[in-house]
Amino acid sequence: MRMPHYGDLQNQIYGAGLSGVVPTIPVDFATLEARACAALPPGTLSYVQGGCGDEHTQRRNAAAFSDWGMVPRMMVDCRQRDLSIELFGMKLPTPIFMAPIGVTGMCTQDQHGDLAAARASAVTGVPLCASTLSNDPLEDVYSACGDTPAFFQLYTPKDKALAESLVGRAEAAGYKAIVVTLDTWVTGWRPRDLNTANFPQLRGHVLTNYFVDPVFRKMLAKPPSEDLAAAIGTWGATFGKVLTWDDMAWLKSITKLPIVLKGICHGDDARRAVDHGADAIYCSNHGGRQANGGIAAIDMLPDVVASAGDVPVLFDSGIRSGTDVVKALAIGARAVGIGRPYSYGLALGGAEGAAHVLRCILAEADLLMAVNGYPSVAAVRAAGAVRQR
Secondary structure, three states, rough: OOOOOOOHHHHHHHHOOOOOOOOOOOOOOOHHHHHHHHOOOOHHHHHHHHHOOOHHHHHHHHHHHHHEOOOOOOOOOOOOOEEHHHHHHHHEEEOOOOOOOHHHHHHOOOOOOHHHHHHHHHHOOOEEEEEOOEEHHHHHHHHHOOOEEEEEOOOOOOOHHHHHHHHHHHHHHOOOOOEEEEEOOOOOOOOHHHHHOOHHHHOOOHHHHHOOOOHHHHOOOOOOOOOHHHHHHHHHHHHHOOOOHHHHHHHHHHHOOOEEEEOOOOHHHHHHHHHOOEEEEEEEEEEHHOOOOOOOHHHHHHHHHHHOOOEEEEEEOOOOHHHHHHHHHHHHOOOOEEEEHHHHHHHHHHHHHHHHHHHHHHHHHHHHHHHHOOOEEHHHHOOOOEEEE
């Protein structure tokens, strides 16, 4: 159910409490994470929770939001709030989306977390950016999103025909944009996974989009059901094309959908992306999972926004609350990606759990805007955010 104001969720919670009913899934990130730690299998948990190196960048991504603040404005009529945005020619009811996570499919007990995330998208109106790495075919994931738009994240294979097949399938299925990840042609040094020698894809997880793809299947002597090890080996051999600016013309030529470049953190790269025809820029450091020792993504966002001009900037990395969302919008993000929080919601309650987490984030954002005197996302952007350090 969609509410007139997302903040009305708190009235529902308090009202239910009068009958002795309390939320079954926490409304704050710290408690949510603690509960999910107990619910997820150790291998999946380490992959979802873990970062690169000593995880300094991952911690800074979240902590750096406290370095940014917003100045309240009083005597503004905020009885009506509008959290809608425009993106890729669509009007979306919220400024958030579900960021792509490669093991979403493993976050629910039935191992169909991708479908659960899609169902959460359908009931909340929050778009899903579906990952190439999935336990269910991208077509089925899109169908489960209902009337809510969805985006497809591409890990570009070395084999161009396979890349074109994945993109073509996404376009045919109905996805509204292709989000090309730039920073994962090789995986970063992740001690949590290395200490247990656990890399889910090498065990055959989340590879369904490849295993059902007609181009990929032509690379195999036998179908994956008959020789899983060979199929996994073929996937490993083709995963991870090194992309350069020279590849933009090819990427633009293989689809009519908007091309979004994910991983842009430098102003010069943002300008080059615009010059090469990117339809949107996605400022992200992969949540601190790919490179350690870096700057918090939120601290790099202002330069990216300034350099992007009129091209929309999407953002993720370190978002844990509705307050974080509003700060990212104030700095200039057009839309803000939620990552780990919704995966924890999936672990605790499947589609309903993820939807609950998304609604809580939206409720906090809505109430912050109400109290601070920002009746719309445009007002948030006009107010801006203040760097406190």
